[in-house]
Amino acid sequence: MRITLKEAEKFHGHLGPYLVLGILAGELALKKLRCRKYFDLEIKVFGANKKPKSCLIDGLQLSTGATYGKGNIEKLNGPVIKVEFYNRTYRKKIILKFKQSLIEKLKRIKTHRDSELLAKRLYKTEYNELFNLTPNTYNS
Ligand SMILES: [Zn+2]
Numbered sequence: 001m002r003i004t005l006k007e008a009e010k011f012h013g014h015l016g017p018y019l020v021l022g023i024l025a026g027e028l029a030l031k032k033l034r035c036r037k038y039f040d041l042e043i044k045v046f047g048a049n050k051k052p053k054s055c056l057i058d059g060l061q062l063s064t065g066a067t068y069g070k071g072n073i074e075k076l077n078g079p080v081i082k083v084e085f086y087n088r089t090y091r092k093k094i095i096l097k098f099k100q101s102l103i104e105k106l107k108r109i110k111t112h113r114d115s116e117l118l119a120k121r122l123y124k125t126e127y128n129e130l131f132n133l134t135p136n137t138y139n140s
Contacts, residue, residue, distance in 0.1 A: 022059020029085035038065035042086040046078030095134040
């Protein structure tokens with residue numbers, strides 16, 4: 001079942017776009033890699049070291065069940081946000097990046113209210129409007 005915005009806010013403390021993007025990116029990866037939640041997946045998150053970008057990592061943990069405690073999610077340096085998802089069982093990997101249109105939307109946030117509104121809007125957006133996948137498996 002999908003993580004609700006309420007559950008996400010309860011875990012993370014506030015609602016923001018990066019938190020929601022983490023949830024969506026994790027959901028998409030589980031689907032595309034046919035992973036079971038919690039154990040099948042290894043995640044490397046690049047370029048999300050500081051807040052608010054690092055909020056992405058909490059969203060990813062919520063939706064995938066990969067956690068710091070289990071050691072299957074890791075934070076690394078990078079010039080832009082990039083998330084690598086690896087299915088341990090099938091040895092398959094996908095790489096996810098933000099689309100330029102999404103990056104522009106995130107840049108336009110000025111206030112706390114903008115941030116909450118965008119978070120809510122993103123939650124209802126189709127994955128393919130937000131993320132680029134390598135390999136591109138949207139059409140398969
Ligand atoms: Zn946050």
